[in-house]
Amino acid sequence: MHIFPFLVVVWILAVGLYGVVTSRHLVHQIVCLIVVQSSTYVLLLAVGYVTGAVAPYFYDVPVHTPAVDPVVQALALTDVVVEGAVTALLLAFAIQAHKRFGTLDPQELADLKG
């Protein structure tokens, strides 16, 4: 059984989480969160893959050609949109945190709140 693409998913997730936990800068932490989310793209596309099949677009191939699962690809699009929305909001919060507390180090921000 081919498991390698799924190991890539786990690796991207673990590396991203490690970055989130050890980050010393909010913007860096947000980028790490994006890395964590990227693992879900790989997972979705890997789950729907069919060996030897074409993309689910039937413009220049006949309709009943074997094709990969289109549902997970549609979900990956939703995933990207949500990531864009979340990232924009988090960056806005990071700007306001920097204005208010003068630092972007999560450790120092936690100390400030006591």
Next chain:
Amino acid sequence: MTPAARRWAFLIAGAGLVAFYVWGLTGLPGFGQYPGPYGFILNDVAVGQTKATAVVSAINFEYRGFDTVGEEFILFVAAAGVSTVLRHLRGERDRSTLDEALGRDALPTSDAVRMVALIFIGPTVVIAWYLALHAQTSPSGGFQGGVVLATAFILIYLSGQFLVFKRVSPVAITDAVEAVGAGGFACVGLSAVLLGLPYLTNDLSLGHTPGAIDSSGTIALISFFVGLEVAAAFVLIVGELLEQTLLIRQEDR
């Protein structure tokens, strides 16, 4: 908790998470052996039912179109949220985009950057609308086209001054375009309700040739509205973030 302690706590917990995750993933069908049935059924019936050759778009704007309404409003709310979080706070004032020190203007944009950006603006707009209007044909759609269209505005910012970016995308107009995009999608769905059909029923002519520009009925129309909404939302978000770094300064500095 000290950073070192936190790292150790994570390494232990993370090892457990990775172990269980790998264990869970080994229970999946192997890579390349997607068992179906939903994807295969849709691949078989979607082109006949919707006259769209792009099954992913058919799913997004037709089979699960109602979810995509929600997805579009996620972006709409995010743009509103960014505007709210980045509003002018007490004690903040606008400043000129030029450097405040007397006799030391901000560096002008380099001619090389300006030329490359200007060259790319036109093709970017063309590609954006090509993507947004061919959701039914090829791997594209309103979301992709909208993001590319927003890039054209960012190229305008790169090629000149922030003020030019604000002049070509005034907040009142961007807001209106975003509302038209979001509301247009919702209204396309409601038009079916007015005809006594379920919400978002594809009630337009499907055309004859699958994948043609006039095929697939509401899929192409919804994609157009989504393109408007996504482009406006991203222009708004980028504009707000740029305004923070370039215009707003605290009073006591």
